[in-house]
Amino acid sequence: MKPSDLPGPETIQTDVAIVGSGGAGLMCALHLAERTPGSDVTVVSKGIVGKSGCTRMVQGGFNAVLDPSDSIEGHFADTLAGGYWLNDQDLAWALVNDAPKVIVELETRVGCFFDRTPDGRIHQKAFAGQTFDRTVHRGDLTGLEIMGRLRDQMFRIGVRELEDVRALDLVVEEGEVSGIAALDIRSGRPLLIGAKVVVMATGGAATMYSLATPAREKTGDGIAMCYRAGLELRDMEMLQFHPTGLLAGDSRLTGALLEEGLRGAGALLVNALGERFMVRYDPERMERSTRDVVSRASYTEIAAGRGTPAGGVLIDIASVLGTEEVRRRFPGMVDRTRQLGQDLSTGPVEVSPVAHFQMGGVVTDVDCRTELPGLLVAGEDSGGMHGANRLGGNGVAESTVFGARAGDTASEMLSGISTGTSKGASRGASTKGRPSIAAARGFFAKAFRALGADEGEHPMALSKELKELMWRRAGVVRDRANLVEALDALEDLSERCTRTRAPGPPQLNPTWQEAIDLENQVTAARCLVASALEREESRGAHYRSDFPETDNARWLRSVRVRAGEGGRPQIRTVPVELSRLAPPGHDATGDSGDSGGQARTSP
Amino acid sequence: MRSRTRPVGARAVGSLEVLVRRSESGKDDRFVVESHPGMKVLDVLVAIQRDHDPSLAFRYSCRVAMCGTCALRANGTSVLACQSSVPSGAKELRLAPLAGLPVLRDLVVDPAPFFARWAAVTPYPVPDAAVSAPAVVRPDSPERRTIDPALDCITCGICYSSCSVSDEGRDFLGPAALNRAMVLIADSRDTMRTERLARIGRLDGIDRCHYIGACSACCPKRIDPFDAIRRLRRWRVTGPPAAGAT
Numbered sequence: 088m089k090p091s092d093l094p095g096p097e098t099i100q101t102d103v104a105i106v107g108s109g110g111a112g113l114m115c116a117l118h119l120a121e122r123t124p125g126s127d128v129t130v131v132s133k134g135i136v137g138k139s140g141c142t143r144m145v146q147g148g149f150n151a152v153l154d155p156s157d158s159i160e161g162h163f164a165d166t167l168a169g170g171y172w173l174n175d176q177d178l179a180w181a182l183v184n185d186a187p188k189v190i191v192e193l194e195t196r197v198g199c200f201f202d203r204t205p206d207g208r209i210h211q212k213a214f215a216g217q218t219f220d221r222t223v224h225r226g227d228l229t230g231l232e233i234m235g236r237l238r239d240q241m242f243r244i245g246v247r248e249l250e251d252v253r254a255l256d257l258v259v260e261e262g263e264v265s266g267i268a269a270l271d272i273r274s275g276r277p278l279l280i281g282a283k284v285v286v287m288a289t290g291g292a293a294t295m296y297s298l299a300t301p302a303r304e305k306t307g308d309g310i311a312m313c314y315r316a317g318l319e320l321r322d323m324e325m326l327q328f329h330p331t332g333l334l335a336g337d338s339r340l341t342g343a344l345l346e347e348g349l350r351g352a353g354a355l356l357v358n359a360l361g362e363r364f365m366v367r368y369d370p371e372r373m374e375r376s377t378r379d380v381v382s383r384a385s386y387t388e389i390a391a392g393r394g395t396p397a398g399g400v401l402i403d404i405a406s407v408l409g410t411e412e413v414r415r416r417f418p419g420m421v422d423r424t425r426q427l428g429q430d431l432s433t434g435p436v437e438v439s440p441v442a443h444f445q446m447g448g449v450v451t452d453v454d455c456r457t458e459l460p461g462l463l464v465a466g467e468d469s470g471g472m473h474g475a476n477r478l479g480g481n482g483v484a485e486s487t488v489f490g491a492r493a494g495d496t497a498s499e500m501l502s503g504i505s506t507g508t509s510k511g512a513s514r515g516a517s518t519k520g521r522p523s524i525a526a527a528r529g530f531f532a533k534a535f536r537a538l539g540a541d542e543g544e545h546p547m548a549l550s551k552e553l554k555e556l557m558w559r560r561a562g563v564v565r566d567r568a569n570l571v572e573a574l575d576a577l578e579d580l581s582e583r584c585t586r587t588r589a590p591g592p593p594q595l596n597p598t599w600q601e602a603i604d605l606e607n608q609v610t611a612a613r614c615l616v617a618s619a620l621e622r623e624e625s626r627g628a629h630y631r632s633d634f635p636e637t638d639n640a641r642w643l644r645s646v647r648v649r650a651g652e653g654g655r656p657q658i659r660t661v662p663v664e665l666s667r668l669a670p671p672g673h674d675a676t677g678d679s680g681d682s683g684g685q686a687r688t689s690p
Numbered sequence: 691m692r693s694r695t696r697p698v699g700a701r702a703v704g705s706l707e708v709l710v711r712r713s714e715s716g717k718d719d720r721f722v723v724e725s726h727p728g729m730k731v732l733d734v735l736v737a738i739q740r741d742h743d744p745s746l747a748f749r750y751s752c753r754v755a756m757c758g759t760c761a762l763r764a765n766g767t768s769v770l771a772c773q774s775s776v777p778s779g780a781k782e783l784r785l786a787p788l789a790g791l792p793v794l795r796d797l798v799v800d801p802a803p804f805f806a807r808w809a810a811v812t813p814y815p816v817p818d819a820a821v822s823a824p825a826v827v828r829p830d831s832p833e834r835r836t837i838d839p840a841l842d843c844i845t846c847g848i849c850y851s852s853c854s855v856s857d858e859g860r861d862f863l864g865p866a867a868l869n870r871a872m873v874l875i876a877d878s879r880d881t882m883r884t885e886r887l888a889r890i891g892r893l894d895g896i897d898r899c900h901y902i903g904a905c906s907a908c909c910p911k912r913i914d915p916f917d918a919i920r921r922l923r924r925w926r927v928t929g930p931p932a933a934g935a936t
Contacts, residue, residue: 134749135801138757138845194824198815200837200877207826228842231756235843239814273794302751336726338733339753339772423754426773428728547740591745592714595795598744 088535096268096277096524096531101129101247103497104267104280106254106309107288108132109140110230110483111466111490113237114189115286117197118494120244123501129247129280131269133289136248137238139304140290141467142486145230146346146419148222149201149487150480151186153209157219159183164668166481169216169377170446170474171627172643172670173322173663178472180667181453182481185488190223193487198236201225214479215347216377222480227346227419230483251595252278254308255603256530257285257316257462258522264316264461266522268530272600275538275593277531283520284461284497287313288490291445291467292611296562297554298332298342299442306604307611309468313449314610318457319649321470322447323611324619324629327477328563330356330381332441334399335427342441345402345420345431347479350374352416354404356385357435358393364400379476379628382440386563389439401435440563444482445611446473446628447618450647455493461500461520465493471645475627536585537602543588546602553580553609561616566633570620577613578655584609610654617656618646639673706776708734710746711786713795718784719743725776731764732771734783735797747796755910758846761788762797768848770910788851804847807856807863811871811889816882825879833931836876840869840918842911849905849915855898862898863890865905865915872918875930883930887922896922 103119105112108130116128133139152162162183167174190209193199201223202210214222225232241248251272258266258279266281292307293299314320331345350356356374358364368384369376376384385400394400404413413432414421424431448470455463466486473481537543560573584606589599624638625631644660651657665673706725709718723737732750739746750760753772760771763786776783791799827834849865850856856864863871871890875883890896899919906916925931 134751135757135759138759139751141752144752144754144756191822191824195817195821195879198817198874198877198879200827200834200841200879201824203827203829203834205829207828207831209824228756231842231844235845236814242809242812243814302757303753304751335728338728338730339736339750340730343754426728426730426775545744547744589744592795595747595798596745597739597747 088538090532093531093535094276096279096527097271098279098281099129100281100521102127102282102501103284103286104129104131104282105286105288106131106267107140107290107466108136109288109290109466110142110233110237110486111288111493112286113137113234113241114487114490115288115465115494115497116246117237117240117244118491119497120246122495122498126498126501127247129249129282130241131249131252131254131267131280133253133272133304133308134251136241136250137234139302141230141301141305142483143230143234144302145233145483146227146344147214147348148212148224148229148480149186149190149233149483150214150217150221150478151190151223151484152183152221153187153190153211153223154219154221157221161219162186162221165217166478167474167668169478170476171637172639172665173325173474173626173645175471176664176667177453178451181492182472182485182488185491186484189484189487189491192491193233193236197240199225199232201229201232213351215351215375216478217480227348227417233483233487253600253603254289254312255534257312258526258530259316259459260522260526262460264459265520265526268527270534270603273595275596277535279522279524279527281521284463284500286455286463286465286493286497287449287468288464288466288493289468291448292608293326293442293445295553295557295608295612295615296442297558298439300329300332300342300344301443306608307445308604308607309464310448310614311607311610313457313462313464313468314614314650315654316459317650318459319450319647320448320614321450321645321647322475322618323470323614323648324622324646325446325475325627326442326615327378327444327446327628328382328440329378329443330385330440331402331438333423333427334397334437334439336397338427340427343423344441345423345436345438346417347378349402349404349417349420350381352404353407354402355407356381357401357403358388359395359400360393362393364388364393377476378479379630382563383630385438386440390564395437397437399437399439402438403435404431405433405435444477446470446475446477447615453492454496455489456496463493463496465489475629534603537587537589538593538596538599539590540588543586544583546587546589546598546605549580549583549587550601550605550608553605553612556580557612561612561619564630564632565619566631567620570616573616574613574620577609577616581609581613614648614656617658618648621646621658621660639670643673706734706780707782708738709782709784710738710796713793727778729776730772731762731769731774731776731783731785732760734776735771735785747798749798756844758844761846761848761851762786763788768851768908770846770848773910788847790851790856791847801847804845804850804864804866807850808845808867808870810863811867812882812886813867813870813874815874815877815880817879818881821879827878833876833878836921836931837873840873840913843869843913844911846910848908848910852904852908854902854904855900861894863894865919868896868899868922869913869915869918872922875922875925887926887930890922891926896926
């Protein structure tokens with residue numbers, strides 16, 4: 088659409104605009120409503136509220152220290168070891184301390200009911216990488232219970248729900264956020280939302296890979312918007328691959344997960360030659376090794392030609408537990424494989440590593456504040472909490488804990504109460520909160536460009552190209568040559584994104600929405616690849632075949648990326664602050680200089 | 691014909707004629723899609739959008755039967771597109787939006803009337819403010835045995851859409867909302883159980899149910915709202931169940 092044909096935006100004025108309606112967004116709304124009754128809260132949801140994110144899809148559970156014989160320090164140490172010491176320790180400390188409180192809140196105030204032990208107390212199960220059984224769950228549908236109940240709380244507190252509305256960009260004026268430029272997907276009309284505080288909680292961008300688990304709406308919108316607004320991102324090279332995603336060819340079911348509990352229960356992984364290949368990668372833990380190790384092992388087998396014709400390996404639990412036991416313990420997973428004409432309870436099923444969770448994201452403090460006044464970030468959009476690898480059970484814990492913290496902080500900002508520190512005072516709510524149409528016009532023009540364009544590429548074709556490129560060149564195993572090639576190809580894709588074409592009407596036009604999604608995915612992908620190129624070692628989810636070792640002497644550093652000239656990723660690295668705990672045997676006198684002065688822009 | 695990866699186990703490829711109800715014309719559009727065994731209705735829609743009409747509007751998110759947003763009618767039956775296979779050997783598939791809800795565009799409906807009724811039963815618990823620790827409730831207690839099988843509702847609206855009474859414009863809370871009310875009334879942690887029972891006993895409540903049972907027959911999560919309504923009718927006479935005695 089030509090800029091001259093662009094309809095003028097409808098405007099909405101609110102106290103707090105929460106972008107995203109998953110675990111982080113709705114917990115934020117709940118805390119805000121309780122801390123500041125009467126505040127005007129708006130939830131901006133790209134799809135149906137509570138249904139367009141991944142918290143709802145959580146199977147496994149929620150890590151929290153509840154048992155008197157467990158300890159906060161234990162959960163903390165497990166989280167850091169699991170994150171290969173790249174975590175922001177303040178964020179991790181906040182998580183482990185708040186997680187038990189949030190579980191109690193979910194149970195006693197929100198209405199959740201988690202599985203019980205026979206004597207009626209909350210049951211906690213074992214999960215990979217943890218020294219204590221501390222994963223709270225409801226069967227294998229934990230997320231559904233949490234999101235269902237949280238969504239129902241919205242009916243109680245009465246927030247304004249903007250359903251089928253997507254945020255396009257942050258409006259920043261005079262150095263602070265004044266609101267968001269948005270698009271009403273139903274009407275196809277621009278929307279300008281003025282807000283004293285914006286909370287970004289949209290979810291990550293793992294969908295940039297051809298094999299991926301997340302919900303369709305999760306296209307890294309928050310990360311891309313923050314990047315365009317000039318914020319710094321961290322650890323973007325850290326993208327978790329889950330080892331057991333289902334393969335279903337072209338079907339949209341491809342990438343659906345088989346849960347980690349299968350490996351916990353003794354499932355075997357074999358290649359096409361029938362070999363239990365984990366013996367070559369982790370002979371001690373075998374299939375029960377961590378996600379990063381198992382994913383890499385499967386990937387290596389497949390790449391070496393020992394995969395199945397469809398490009399997977401086989402998971403076999405039927406021969407270990409027997410048909411009846413598999414059906415009894417994993418009914419949901421058996422159902423899922425039957426949907427593909429296979430049956431986990433009677434034989435092996437083909438699986439592949441799949442892109443799952445983004446550890447990297449926007450730099451925040453423990454109260455979800457960012458460097459931009461008026462902007463808070465929570466959940467998968469933020470970075471640092473999980474370091475180089477997320478433990479199963481820490482994901483939904485993060486989204487609800489930090490969603491709650493964002494709500495508390497927003498409430499504090501609204502009431503103008505300083506935290507008593509100069510930081511708190513200087514990073515208060517936006518004093519303006521009323522964006523000017525002029526400041527948002529460019530965002531609308533950009534978003535509307537593809538709609539009805541006379542010529543241009545099909546966004547879905549470009550999207551496929553992006554996903555295949557990322558899988559092939561920046562996936563489970565990376566090296567310099569492939570990453571350099573990926574960065575070049577992404578620059579080209581980024582340019583082609585500005586020349587897409589979406590035929591059809593403005594209302595509920597999926598191809599138009601995909602054109603906008605694509606730009607965000609490509610932005611996140613460029614940050615990921617530039618960061619991956621910088622980190623010349625292997626750590627957690629990031630594996631470089633040209634630098635296969637973990638190098639604590641040089642690389643206990645976080646890779647930071649910010650938009651440089653022409654929007655290109657500009658990289659620097661900063662040392663990880665080992666403020667509470669250091670890795671075993673770490674020499675504290677090692678390199679810890681800041682390379683902030685040597686920032687450079689990637690090609 | 692372009693070559694594509696087939697799902698695991700795919701054998702023969704056939705062609706499927708798909709009739710899709712379009713909102714602009716009010717008529718069905720006809721598409722021919724290549725089919726394969728195990729193909730889901732969602733795959734059919736994605737194929738149409740990719741190969742024939744990029745502007746076709748339909749909704750989906752999670753694709754693993756958790757979000758419930760891909761509900762539609764396939765050959766007249768309300769289903770989740772992500773879980774519903776194209777019948778093997780089928781030559782024709784008719785797709786239409788879910789009944790009983792306003793159509794926004796093509797196969798996309800506005801779930802607002804469904805959620806308005808859901809909200810009308812006060813779907814959140816009202817806990818005792820003095821309680822500060824998770825309740826001790828045995829998993830084999832009658833209370834949990836009543837609640838647990840009724841809990842995993844994904845609010846897809848299929849039961850609402852399939853119910854001949856809860857159609858838009860008629861005054862009935864519908865199966866999903868009543869099932870939610872049952873879950874809360876059975877929950878000993880809730881302090882508003884008597885009021886809830888009174889609410890669902892009003893004119894638009896349990897007495898509107900004609901005991902046809904389409905709700906339970908259609909539920910993709912195998913929940914039994916029909917049974918929930920029966921319990922509610924019983925509790926209206928006996929009062930809410932005592933803790934541990936449902």
